Amino acid sequence: MHIDxxxxxxxxxxxxxxxxxxxxEALGDIASHLKRFWExxxxxxxxxxxxxxxxxxxxPIVQAAVARHRDKVAVAQVAA
Incomplete structure (x- = not known):
């Protein structure tokens, strides 16, 4: 998928x-939405x-949401 x-x-x-x-709450909800609905x-x-x-x-609101809740948005690394 293209970044744009x-x-x-x-x-x-x-x-x-x-x-x-x-x-x-908005920042948390943005991060939650990205986690739940984005692959x-x-x-x-x-x-x-x-x-x-x-x-x-x-x-700016998206940047703030990801900065504050990066751990929620990040993809968990699976141990091999």
Whole structure:
């Protein structure tokens, strides 16, 4: 999946939750949504994009959500 599409989708999620009156809850809900509905390769690509570009193109609320709840968004490593 192309990163531009992932950024667009993440920003749409952020726009939806940004309307919530409680910003902390909104940040947690964005991270929860990414974990529940995005497959691992999508989440890995989004995190790699943030790590390499600083989150270029991502809305501030999405960047804040991932920064605060990165452990929730990150894909768990499976021990071999």
């Amino acid at each position: 599409n992932l950024v667009k989708m993440a920003n749409q999620i952020g726009t939806f939750f940004e309307a919530m009156p409680d910003r902390d 691992p390769r999508m989440r890995r690509a989004l995190l790699a994009h943030i790590d390499t570009t600083g989150g270029e193109g991502l809305d």
